[in-house]
Amino acid sequence: MATVSDPPPTTTGAARTDPASHRLRGTLGPASIVLMVVAAAAPLTVVAGSFPIGIAAGNGPGYPAMYVVAGVVLAFFAVGFTAMTRHVPNAGAFYSYIGTGLGRGAGLGSALVALISxxxxxxxxxxxxxxxxxxxxxxxxxxxxxxxxxxxxxxAVTGLLGYRHIELSSKVLGVLLVAEVGIVLVLDVAVIGRGGGDEGLSSALVTPADVLSGAPGIGLMFAIAGFIGFEATAIFRDEARDPERTIPIATYAALAIITVFYTVSAWAIVSAWGDSRIVEESAADPGGIVVATAQEYVGPIAADIMQVLFVTSLFAAILAFHNVTSRYFFSLGNTGVLPAICGRSHTRHASPHVASLVTSGVGALLMAVCVIAGLDPVLEIFTWLAGIASVGIVVLMLMACLAVLVFFRRTGVDRRPWQTLVAPSLGLLGLAAILVLLVKNLPLLMGGSTVLGVGAGVLLAVALAAGWALAKARPQAARALTTASPADDAPLI
Structure with missing residues (x-):
């Protein structure tokens, strides 16, 4: 175990001679980070895209309760995740946490899974x-x-914004996020203010028989997918104003906002149509039921605005994921896993400009392959790739919970039972159950193809296993994962 007297970990090459060129700088507060991770969750996209499918294929009018269940499970995860934040000085998010707790092989494998996801x-x-x-x-x-x-x-626009300072992206995301959340809140208020539809406000989300009706497992599967991105708060560590306080606050705030927003909005949509009609209506027009609800309760102008904001919601999600992915490339470049040039920061923008260009290049290549293959942009590209990502992110969160448990048991630097044992254990059990549901229904996430479902699972498994092979082949790569020292003098959050 490393002690506080250990020398700080170093990287190779230019990182030693020009440390400033391998650091990101910023003064992001909790609000700015929350904007970016909530934008990654694409609230309006979830409302207009996932709600109808989760209701129709899942547990019908009881579907809003699935966001509460998902939020509680992820809250357990967040407790251990934030408790470990002060002991992981690297802005590598999942792979830094997993590597610190479970070793370099697991850390490098999780880095590959994170990049794929x-x-x-x-x-x-x-x-x-x-x-x-x-x-x-x-x-x-x-x-x-x-x-x-x-x-x-x-x-191209995403690449331009990602190349520049993170605060520019934060401002753009802030404007887009306020707009998309605002239109949904207007719809929620309109439905609730009118007391719902002919059947009144739904009580299904607090009725156990309704919550457990239909296929609650599938409902939970679609609900958990709506939270992808909230866990990325730690990746902005180097650009946070006060990482030991900012990251935990941003994580809890993002999770609370997403949980409440999705639960209330799903309940409003169910209430607008009624418990007896919502499943039929959602199945009949999953792509248009939310817009139709806005037209009915707010007016045609609101419906038109929602269609435009649906597009901006997707753009906000892309920009947020671009920022997260480029920082993974940046961190891996700084730790010797990828070429050192990936870990260079822009002298004026203090941004991971090379990593951003790599992220844009890989994205362009992926889209080119899809176009050449003649894939449908929604039925194939969206469903297949989103299926892979959903499973990958849950695997990473599960491994992070396990890493928290192992790290605190091994080091003893924090002996608070709730933060270091009870909550992470509950999160581990909850995420394991969700992972089983995801794997079982992976063909559904992959457009109904068993072959694609198995292929996606194999891809992620191979990426994870490759971490140990990479650790042996590159003995100096990510060495900081095994030498990071606990910050015993930092205040407990």
Whole structure:
């Protein structure tokens, strides 16, 4: 075990001679980080896209309760995650936590899984946003262009913003997030203010028989997918104003906001149509029921605005995931896993500009492959890639919970039972149950294809296992994962 007298870990090459060029700088507070991680969750996309499917294929009017269940499980995860934050000085998020707790092999494997997960979820949204932009433009009389041209334009704008200082992205995301959340809240208030539809406000979310009806496992599966991105708070550690306080506050705030927002909004949608009709209506028009609800309760202008904000919601998610992914590349470049140039920061923007360009390049390559293969942007690109990402992120959170338990048992630097044993154990059990549901229903997430479902599982398993092989092949890579020292003098959060 390392002690506080151990020398700080170093990296190779230019990192030693020019440390400033390998550091990110910023003064992000909790609010700015919350904006970025909530934007990654794409609230309006979840409301308009996941709600109808979760209701129709899951547990019907009891579906809103699944967001409460998911929020509670992730809160257990967050307790251990934030307790360990002060002992993990590297801004590598999952792979730094897992590597510190479980060793370099597990850390490097989780880094590969994280890269695959964030790149695939970003690719999924790239496909969806191209389709929606084309649909929106043609709907207003514009030219009918191939969806991938719109995707290319979004990719270029995202790359430009990702190249510059993180605070520019934060401001853009703030504006877009306020707009998309605002229109949904207007809808929620309108439905609740009118007392719901003909059947009144739904009580299904607090009725055990309704919550457990239908297929609650599938409902929980779609609910947990709506939280992807909230866990990325730690990746902005180097750009936070006060990491030991900012990261925990941002993590809890993001989780609470997402949980309450999704639960109330799903309940409002169910209430608007009634418990007896919501499943039928959702199944009949999953892509348009939320917009139809806005038109009925708020008016046609609100419905038009929601369609536009649906597109901006996807763009906000892409930008947020781009920022997270580029910081993974940056961290891996700084620790010798990837070429050192990936770990260079821009002298003026203090941004991971090389890593951002790599992220854009990989995204462009992924979309090019999809276009050449002739894949449908929604039915194939979005569903397949989102399925891979959902499983990958849950695997990473489960491993992070295990890493927390092992780290605190091994080091003894924090002996608070709730933060270091009870909550992480409950999170581990909850995430394990969710992972079983995801794996069992992976073919459903992959468009109904068993072959693709198995292939996605094998891809993630191979990436994770490759971490141990990489650790042996590159003995100096990510050496900091085994030499990071606990910050015993930092205040407990």
């Amino acid at each position: 964030y790149l695939t979820v970003q690719g999924a949204v790239y496909g969806y946003v191209g389709f929606l932009l084309d649909d929106l433009v043609t709907g207003y009389g514009g030219p009918d262009l191939p969806w991938w041209l719109w995707t290319a334009a979004v990719l």
